[in-house]
Amino acid sequence: MPTAATIGRILAVAFTFLLIPAPAGAKDSVKITGASVGLPTGRDDAHVTKFGAWAPVHVQLETLREVTEPAELVIESPDADEVTTTFAVPLNLATDRTAIGYVRPGGAASEVTITVRAVKGGALSEPFRVRVRPREPLQYVVLALGGTPAGFELPKPAGAGAETPPLRAGRVELTHIASVAQLPDRWYGYEGADLAVLNTGTAPDFLKQLFGDDSPAPNKQKREALIEWVRRGGRLVISAGSNAALAAQLPALKSLLPFAVKPDAPTRQVDIAGLVWSAGSGQANTASAALTGRGTRFAMANLVPQPDRTARVLIPPPSQSTEERQPIVAQAAFGLGRVTVIGFDLDRAPFAEFSARPDFWDFVLRECGANRASSGGDGKPRPPGVVTEEEDSATVAMRAHNDTFDGVPVVSFGWVALLIVLYILLIGPVEYYVLKRFLGRLELTWITFPIIVLTVSVLTYVSASAVKGRDLKINKIDVVDVDAPSNRIYGTTWFTIFSPRIDSYTVGVTPGSGWGTDEQPKGTAVECIGAPRSGRAGITRRKYAVEPTGLENVPIQIWSTKAFSANWSSPLDIPVSQAPTGQTHRRLEANLVHPPGDRAKVLGSFEHNLPLPELTECVAFYAGQAYPLPGEVIVRGAPVRLVLDQGTPATQWLQKNAGLDALLARDPAYAQRPVQKNVQRQPLQQTALGGPLPLMGMLFHEGALKNDEGVIAGNASLRRLDQSWRLAPDNRDEVIVVGRVAPPLGSAEDVLTGPNAPAKLWLKGLPSSGERRPVPGTARQETWVRFYIPVK
Known part of the structure; x- marks a missing residue:
């Protein structure tokens, strides 16, 4: 029997080993020192994200020891169905100290987990977690780029006091990116913004870094992301006054401008500028005010029409436009987007002291962004920090429409509740009565109970199979915008999959035969959609990966549905070599x-x-x-x-x-x-x-x-x-x-690859694999087409 001294020595040795630090592991190779999710507001490192909209994730890294193996930044977050999504970004740990990825919040409160991993190995860093509380989709987010907007405020509602109320009862929110390094490098990184305002008056360096011909490759990628976002429906305002000469020297910026800046005389100095603008939905409602430098002259851009671009002049209004009155605000389409140029600076004097500044900002939001949406919605106040789960009616209607499958009846809750009550009665009072009254042996419940459960389970499965069917079903809607001036086709696809079994689906979307010149167009975004949930990952730890060409291994339960959307684009004209x-x-x-x-x-x-x-x-x-x-x-x-x-x-x-x-x-x-x-x-x-x-x-x-x-x-x-x-x-x-195309209904492969399907659906393989397997089951396809045809 060991003595007390022996036991003491054993404990001392064990304690010593516990104090010896463990050798550095793989997780100690990289340290994530900080991360932010969403668009910055400039207030206490606060950021804005929206439910169901992609948001940029900026990550700061520190390398603790040399890593020679390929690495990637992995961002995980639950989707609307509480299934974890993973988004991976390649890293070069020898040079990268910052990285940018993307996440799509799926609930009222989501936890984003960020980790550095080896591409073919384990974790290289400890997980870094960020808690985000997305705004509801009805929130109207204004994103300022470059200079800080001068006194961004909107007209106060009637009866408001002297204190500064939240913008539109909290429905409108301002965000600001002052550094090119903070800009998204993919077009859908701007999805959370409803209107972007590029201020050039106080940020000439921002303009040069983003639009300069000698910009480094990462900045050019960020520029193309911004331009592509506008092409696909974004709304952009460009204010050019004191730095209009610089704007005239940047070809990449010139391509965005509805009116060009006159090259030989880019600006003019004025003492006062009379502004008249639309004050409401009616054309006759106007507001006017004098923009004055209060004793000092200020610069205004000389805007002239571009020969190959059609545009509208908003200020002065058409009724007051004359040859002597030069255009101050002009607007034109850019793909599906809307670009407005304002010939004075919105980020410096004299606009900073403009008496009608709130009314002019209201004009900018209405006439350059979205009229009704920027008006404040339903007027209900949204206190800061309070997040609701409201959805817009169009999205709900779209999802409900695609979630209704022909031949798949929906069992009402009343029937389900009734069957549950009958099942409880069967395994409870009925079984007890039969065993006690007729058999007189209650211990037989060890045999009868499993038989009842097994029988009911088999009958339930057989009945559900007969009612729900055994075929894969897909409902799909395509909206295609054919824009002749930009020589582009823009496609938006929504589809819902009804799975007859527990399965995982790899989902991709490419232009259909004859719709695109590229089998794998760049910038295609495929995503799962759904109603907001808790924002927490499910206990089963199911995951699927967000890839550049689609989604990989999306789990769908038996007789359940999963909704998706996709956005793609392709050149309009087919090269002669590719024409049939x-x-x-x-x-x-x-x-x-x-x-x-x-x-x-x-x-x-x-x-x-x-x-x-x-x-x-x-x-x-x-x-x-x-x-x-x-x-x-x-x-x-x-x-x-x-x-x-x-x-x-x-x-x-x-x-x-x-x-x-x-x-x-x-x-x-x-x-x-x-x-x-x-x-x-x-x-x-x-x-x-x-x-x-x-x-x-x-x-x-x-x-x-x-x-x-x-x-x-x-x-x-x-x-x-x-x-x-x-x-x-x-x-x-x-x-x-x-x-519209009258909806075809039939074999999924025939419907989804036929002439009425602008988007081709991939289910068991990504487009990058190059091998597409036929889609089984049945499908319904609905197609709408809009042509934008110029008038000479």
């Missing part, structure tokens, strides 16, 4: 002109050579008027003659045919139609909920809203697709033609 034999390489041919001396009318014709056999229920929009096309059908390769002289006011037509009640109204005849093996074209019938073009309520959302008090915009997550601003009466340089 016997077909033209021009996808859109147009010859639209104004009659001599009458810019209010349009004559001419156009034709498209896209793979769509037929577009139905077509309507044209021009100068604030709607023109349903005769026959409402457009056939591929057949000229369409337009005579636009007497139309219906566009807002009136939209409110009647595409109001909120009509948004995504489903065809009630779908449920009664059996699924056929071959693709069948099924026209969408007019429903009691609305007119024949229900998706118009999303494509021109604000134009379809009534002017009644309390009617707010409900398209926060889909705002970039809203082209209502192009329906202005003074926009006489383009015609917008919209049509």
